[in-house]
Amino acid sequence: MRTINDFDRRIDDWLEEGAQTIPDWLLDTALQQAHATSQLGAGLRLPWIGGRRPLSLGRLASVAAGALGALAVVAAFVLGIVFAPQLGDDRSTPSPSSSPTSSLGPPASVVPRPIKGLQASDVLPGDTGDFYALVGLTSTRDAVWTVAVTGDPNSGDVVSRLVRVESASGEATPITIPGASGTLSPPAADGEVVWTASAGGLHRIDGTSPFMVETFALAFQPGEIAVDAEGVWIARDGGTTLVNRVTGEVIREVAAQVDAARGRIIGAPLFGSLWACGSGIAHRLDPTTGSPTASLELPADGRDCHGPFVAVSGVDGLADGVVAYLASAVIDPEKGVIGHEFDVGAWSDLVVVEGRLWFLEILRDRPGTLALIELDPATRRPEQILTFAGSYHLNTSFESGYLAVAGDFLWLLVDPSAAEASDVPQIVRVPLSELR
């Protein structure tokens, strides 16, 4: 029997997930900014502290003590994970500082330049519902695809639709998926086929008109999906499930045997292995059994890694590898160690375009300024910084899927701030010529 306490516990458990460690740069920046700021005079005391409703200091103190105690336990646990000897024959836990390629080149003075030729697409032309979010971005040969979540103006229900945007014209076509239930997962492309999932099952969409849809029933709640030659990998609670692309039958279930940030394995195998991360540790997993074959500590910004790993290959001057979501390091997939660290800021997605590696982020020293940053493989610092006019948020809650290449454009899923003329999430395209 469900009880109110059980619901509260589930909410409490969910809230426990999230950032645990404040980035050093953030604290340093705040302190520097404070040092350059004058204190207010003491003449006007803040009104709320006047004590009309006295705060229970004993209670607060015990809460604070409890929180600090819990933090200490968590910290000890995390440190235990990080520094404890790892199991497995070829596992290793090198610290980033001991990585042979961890030294970065000197910071270069790169002058940001504004992007020209930026064009936005109206994702849901004529739609009058309340816009909530765009979720994920993927590409087929001539189009990019996203999921638009809106509110039905009549019923008030949340409506989730797959949207195809023609790369040449920018024209958007919303596609209703029969059998879909609840919110669609971020789409994943496989040649000219697009996949998404919902509580109603796994949905296969022919990427060319008339966009035939086929739905395969699933016996579990699907999470993120990814496709490779073996099949469709569907992240689920406790691991991932591989499904046949033609029949929809389950080929294999792989259990997560490591601490995975969201309790599931997200993504298809990269360089022959599945990958997962949690508590700042990246794990290379056997794609058949799910057992870890290597574990390594990520750089500090990898503490909050929670999304899929991304393969980085074909970058001029940079060895191939995988990147854990939000972490500033390329992992050598064979050795299972950090191959390169880099410093381009706090990024939310990356893409390789014509042999160059680009990151999407909000500039650290210019709040609200969205930028594409090209990595200099030699110094592993920014080579080019291209900025977008206006002010933006950077959402890292949904797993990657903010960048895709289709046609002659790099497509981006962006989130303008409320100060802009249009503050709803948008898809914009940048001519690839701008990136050369």
Add this chain to the structure above:
Amino acid sequence: MDRELVEQAQRGDMDAYDALARAVAPRLYRSAHRIMRDLDSAQDATQQALVALWRELPRLRDPDKFDAWTYQLVVRYCLMELRSRRRRLTVVRNLHDVGSSGLNEPSRADDARSVADRDELERAFRLLTEEQRAIVVLRHYVGLSVDESAEVLGVPRGTAASRLHYATRALRAALEANDRQAAIGGQGA
């Protein structure tokens, strides 16, 4: 928190401020991230709160209330950020209509940390109003009482209790819907 350290910082001692900021920054950041659900926005709110901590500290009347006051600062900047994004949060009211009955319905989905739970909670939480988000985090994550949460938010206790009630109901409704979906799936399997 060390009262003497707070008083030193109030008098302009930068070293004392640094020590205070380093001590409180992690919990402010963690709280901000729970409210904002977005690292970038949480970083902005935390940074602004830490700077405000220095700037406004001389006006803190009772140094013993320093800890609660720091939560007020970070919540203030989280709410400012969220309000600037209000347009994207308008769907929230829809989820409130799901209803709160059936709390005792049996379900197969007993794993409190299930992926479906997290996804449903994430969606439902993002659709809460900014004030509701704040009080859910203060109550369920920070561990403050309703009275203490009201103090931090600067609202009457009744208002805080009402906000918490509606927010919790929305989150529970999301979980119930998820449980029902799991039960239906289980019957069909």
